[in-house]
Amino acid sequence: MPATDRISSTHQRWTLDDIPWHAIRRDKVAHQEELFYFVSTASFVEITTDLYTRNLIGYFAGDDEVTAWLEQHWLHEELQHGEALKRYVQTAWPEFDWETTYKGYLREYAACCKLDALEPTRSMEMAARCVVEMGTASFYTALSRLSPDPVLSVLTWHIREDEVHHYKYFYRYFRHYRKLESAGRTRTLRALWHRLRMIDGEDGLIACKHVYGALHPDAPFDIHVYRQVQKRCRRVAGRYFPHEMSIKMLLKPLDLNPRVEQVAAPILQGLARYMVA
Numbered sequence: 001m002p003a004t005d006r007i008s009s010t011h012q013r014w015t016l017d018d019i020p021w022h023a024i025r026r027d028k029v030a031h032q033e034e035l036f037y038f039v040s041t042a043s044f045v046e047i048t049t050d051l052y053t054r055n056l057i058g059y060f061a062g063d064d065e066v067t068a069w070l071e072q073h074w075l076h077e078e079l080q081h082g083e084a085l086k087r088y089v090q091t092a093w094p095e096f097d098w099e100t101t102y103k104g105y106l107r108e109y110a111a112c113c114k115l116d117a118l119e120p121t122r123s124m125e126m127a128a129r130c131v132v133e134m135g136t137a138s139f140y141t142a143l144s145r146l147s148p149d150p151v152l153s154v155l156t157w158h159i160r161e162d163e164v165h166h167y168k169y170f171y172r173y174f175r176h177y178r179k180l181e182s183a184g185r186t187r188t189l190r191a192l193w194h195r196l197r198m199i200d201g202e203d204g205l206i207a208c209k210h211v212y213g214a215l216h217p218d219a220p221f222d223i224h225v226y227r228q229v230q231k232r233c234r235r236v237a238g239r240y241f242p243h244e245m246s247i248k249m250l251l252k253p254l255d256l257n258p259r260v261e262q263v264a265a266p267i268l269q270g271l272a273r274y275m276v277a
């Protein structure tokens with residue numbers, strides 16, 4: 001990557017020591033089952049980031065700036081998200097056996113997990129990564145807004161800021177590779193759509209299954225139960241979801257002219273409201 005396109009390296013913006021764990025309001029979250037699902041399943045998925053993304057770094061071999069950023073900043077921050085959420089769960093819901101439940105999740109997920117299916121070109125992979133970071137940035141924004149516990153709000157806002165930051169990096173790298181590969185808008189749209197359809201992936205389903213199993217040891221779990229849990233969670237999160245921000249982040253790689261974007265954005269926002277709320 002040319003020197004002019006380089007981005008100054010990041011420093012760690014926060015650590016687990018910045019979170020006032022002692023101030024967690026257990027009384028406010030103890031009986032919030034949907035909140036428990038959000039935080040516990042997110043902790044499982046984030047803490048397992050290295051398992052399904054190890055091929056991503058290899059895909060960009062030779063681009064030292066990208067691989068250094070992925071290894072030293074991005075991956076480290078994603079794993080920190082997992083550690084922080086785990087600690088929150090263990091403090092706020094101590095009766096939940098995080099370690100044992102996670103072991104069950106990891107066993108099942110590792111057995112069926114395929115490495116992330118990468119896009120055929122580097123520019124399209126960067127576009128797909130923008131969708132993933134848009135998804136997580138939106139999720140943590142909603143979580144931060146809806147949390148009745150200020151400590152969880154602060155923690156998820158830190159994570160949200162990281163995810164927005166990740167988006168900016170991937171977007172910047174996307175622009176670099178798009179130019180290099182002369183990638184057009186149709187291909188970009190296809191990559192965005194492809195990744196968007198994968199956002200509700202297997203990791204979320206398996207995480208939900210194990211958390212549900214810990215809460216209801218004798219109850220069977222199937223896709224219908226999963227949809228019910230999802231529905232309940234969406235009902236809680238829907239009105240806190242940052243629809244406008246999500247659509248802006250989603251459309252950005254398409255470089256639409258402002259007039260087209262003005263027409264497309266409200267339609268997509270309506271669609272997003274319908275899908276999330």
Ligand SMILES: [Fe+2]
Nearest residue numbers: 046078081136
């Ligand atoms: Fe994350």
Ligand SMILES: [Fe+2]
Nearest residue numbers: 133136163166
């Ligand atoms: Fe991220």
